[in-house]
Amino acid sequence: MGFRLLPWEYGIRNLFRRPLRSVLTLVGLALVVLLIFVVVGFIRGLEASLDVSADRQVVIVHSLGASENIENSSVAARTPSVLTASLAGIQRRPGPSGSQVSYASPELYLGTNVVFEGDGQASMGIVRGVMPTALLVRRKVQLLAGRWPVAGEVLVGRLAATKLGHTERDLAVGRRLTFEGRSWTICGIFAAAGSALDSELWCPLDDLQQAMKRQDLSLVAISLAPGAAFADVDEFCKEQLTLELQATPESAYYESLRKHYSPVRTLAWIMVILIGGGGVFAGLNAMYGSVAARTRELSTLQALGFSRRAIAVALVQEAVFLAVSGSLLAAAVALSSVNGMAMRFTMGAFIMRVDSVALLIGCGTGLILGAVGAIPPAIRAMRLPVAEGLKSI
Amino acid sequence: MRKLMKIMAANVGLVLLLVAGCNETSTPVASNSGSQRAADGEKFLLATEPEGAKGVSEVRQHVKDGDAVVVVGRIGGDVKPWVDGRAAFWIVDPSLKACGEGGDDDGCKTPWDYCCTPKEDLVKAMATVKIADEAGQTISTDARELLGLKELQTVVVRGTAKRDADGNLTVIATGIYRRPEKK
Numbered sequence: 227m228g229f230r231l232l233p234w235e236y237g238i239r240n241l242f243r244r245p246l247r248s249v250l251t252l253v254g255l256a257l258v259v260l261l262i263f264v265v266v267g268f269i270r271g272l273e274a275s276l277d278v279s280a281d282r283q284v285v286i287v288h289s290l291g292a293s294e295n296i297e298n299s300s301v302a303a304r305t306p307s308v309l310t311a312s313l314a315g316i317q318r319r320p321g322p323s324g325s326q327v328s329y330a331s332p333e334l335y336l337g338t339n340v341v342f343e344g345d346g347q348a349s350m351g352i353v354r355g356v357m358p359t360a361l362l363v364r365r366k367v368q369l370l371a372g373r374w375p376v377a378g379e380v381l382v383g384r385l386a387a388t389k390l391g392h393t394e395r396d397l398a399v400g401r402r403l404t405f406e407g408r409s410w411t412i413c414g415i416f417a418a419a420g421s422a423l424d425s426e427l428w429c430p431l432d433d434l435q436q437a438m439k440r441q442d443l444s445l446v447a448i449s450l451a452p453g454a455a456f457a458d459v460d461e462f463c464k465e466q467l468t469l470e471l472q473a474t475p476e477s478a479y480y481e482s483l484r485k486h487y488s489p490v491r492t493l494a495w496i497m498v499i500l501i502g503g504g505g506v507f508a509g510l511n512a513m514y515g516s517v518a519a520r521t522r523e524l525s526t527l528q529a530l531g532f533s534r535r536a537i538a539v540a541l542v543q544e545a546v547f548l549a550v551s552g553s554l555l556a557a558a559v560a561l562s563s564v565n566g567m568a569m570r571f572t573m574g575a576f577i578m579r580v581d582s583v584a585l586l587i588g589c590g591t592g593l594i595l596g597a598v599g600a601i602p603p604a605i606r607a608m609r610l611p612v613a614e615g616l617k618s619i
Numbered sequence: 620m621r622k623l624m625k626i627m628a629a630n631v632g633l634v635l636l637l638v639a640g641c642n643e644t645s646t647p648v649a650s651n652s653g654s655q656r657a658a659d660g661e662k663f664l665l666a667t668e669p670e671g672a673k674g675v676s677e678v679r680q681h682v683k684d685g686d687a688v689v690v691v692g693r694i695g696g697d698v699k700p701w702v703d704g705r706a707a708f709w710i711v712d713p714s715l716k717a718c719g720e721g722g723d724d725d726g727c728k729t730p731w732d733y734c735c736t737p738k739e740d741l742v743k744a745m746a747t748v749k750i751a752d753e754a755g756q757t758i759s760t761d762a763r764e765l766l767g768l769k770e771l772q773t774v775v776v777r778g779t780a781k782r783d784a785d786g787n788l789t790v791i792a793t794g795i796y797r798r799p800e801k802k
Contacts, residue, residue: 457704465747468785
């Protein structure tokens with residue numbers, strides 16, 4: 227490097243010479259980085275939920291113009307039979323008595339008020355009326371407890387409690403809910419790999435239709451056979467003008483939802499930048515104070531023969547070491563408490579994810595905070611004349 | 620002590636490297652040969668307008684399955700009247716006015732969706748147009764690329780009518796004439 231550096235231990239020992247200040251700075255840095263982990267974990271969780279929700283093999287057939295608001299979609303009850311009879315590209319499997327079972331799931335999808343047993347307050351929940359073929363199309367759904375619902379029963383998603391603002395105990399098997407003017411008994415719990423389905427309530431389709439006094443459907447979800455083209459479904463829907471159908475790949479549907487939430491993500495990233503900026507200024511303040519308190523000591527080091535650059539590097543080393551320690555502490559807290567936390571959101575609920583990208587951003591920000599926060603005070607320390615520094619109190 | 624500090628520093632650096640992850644997704648980029656597709660579409664484009672063109676609504680009332688038809692309409696009926704990747708699209712009877720054409724400009728960004736027209740009236744004035752190959756399969760090229768079409772363009776389609784039990788009209792086109800736009 228061309229000049230002799232101060233011993234590494236000098237910077238470490240300095241931190242222990244002023245333990246209270248060091249601890250306060252460490253905790254402050256850790257809090258800033260933890261906040262960044264929380265915000266990035268929120269963004270990553272939201273994005274992951276939308277990514278996982280989309281199945282590239284699934285096409286949603288809904289009413290014309292309802293691609294961005296499936297709740298308002300209404301298709302004729304005969305749509306599933308028309309689709310399965312006319313489209314060769316729908317995946318099929320052998321059924322009982324030599325029949326073929328098509329991977330077509332007619333569904334009724336709506337947001338409605340849900341009232342818990344013994345609780346007068348209503349919460350907005352997402353209900354989906356389904357048939358058993360839903361399990362063929364919604365491949366990520368797995369039953370965790372209980373069984374498939376029969377008349378008067380409902381299956382709850384793993385994150386439905388978070389969506390409804392209640393505890394998991396309130397949605398245990400055997401408890402009762404009321405929605406659409408009827409009482410429903412919880413018969414099981416399902417998980418859907420962290421997708422949007424995790425926050426839904428599933429009940430038998432015909433049961434829900436009777437409760438709502440309607441015979442139509444919201445959509446038909448079909449699973450394409452390997453090699454089948456979405457264009458076949460799109461073309462068929464375009465020909466069925468009287469049914470007023472539109473086909474949307476499920477991946478495109480969730481992509482449009484992702485765009486819908488881009489202002490939220492943008493705001494979250496702005497928060498990350500602001501938090502990081504605030505951390506830089508706080509670090510600058512702390513380091514300036516630290517340098518000012520050690521003016522005589524730093525001047526003494528210069529008098530002993532250490533160059534100003536070496537002293538500046540030592541100051542940056544101290545700050546970076548504190549910042550990295552704070553980042554690792556924040557990472558440990560984030561991984562143990564923030565990662566996996568269920569978060570209620572408009573579209574349902576999702577799980578916050580402190581994944582490798584979040585760790586990189588959080589720890590990288592911490593590193594930058596330490597370096598950037600130390601450089602101006604280090605430069606200031608370099609400029610101080612030795613004679614003046616030795617005379618300072 | 621110095622050795623211990625160096626080991627600590629190396630470990631910190633290693634941890635930071637380990638947490639670095641990246642997700643890369645790559646989507647295959649299809650090579651386009653737009654000029655080739657346009658050249659393929661030339662054989663379906665007619666140099667002169669076929670005689671006896673009738674509007675979509677009139678054709679829907681009288682034509683039967685398998686009849687030869689010449690139908691005129693404007694491309695539209697939805698925000699996306701095309702079938703992506705296929706030579707198929709919707710046309711609407713020219714008597715219907717697209718959004719903003721009635722004199723009052725409502726600033727609609729997609730006037731070809733005819734959202735100002737009641738849905739039940741619109742559906743009765745629409746037909747699907749498909750360009751098929753010799754085997755009867757819809758050509759796997761977007762109609763916009765194949766024929767140089769765009770929304771609200773008036774086209775005269777010569778072909779064979781296909782009717783189903785619900786009365787839906789599909790025209791299997793053998794030729795398409797693009798009417799010049801009025802200036």
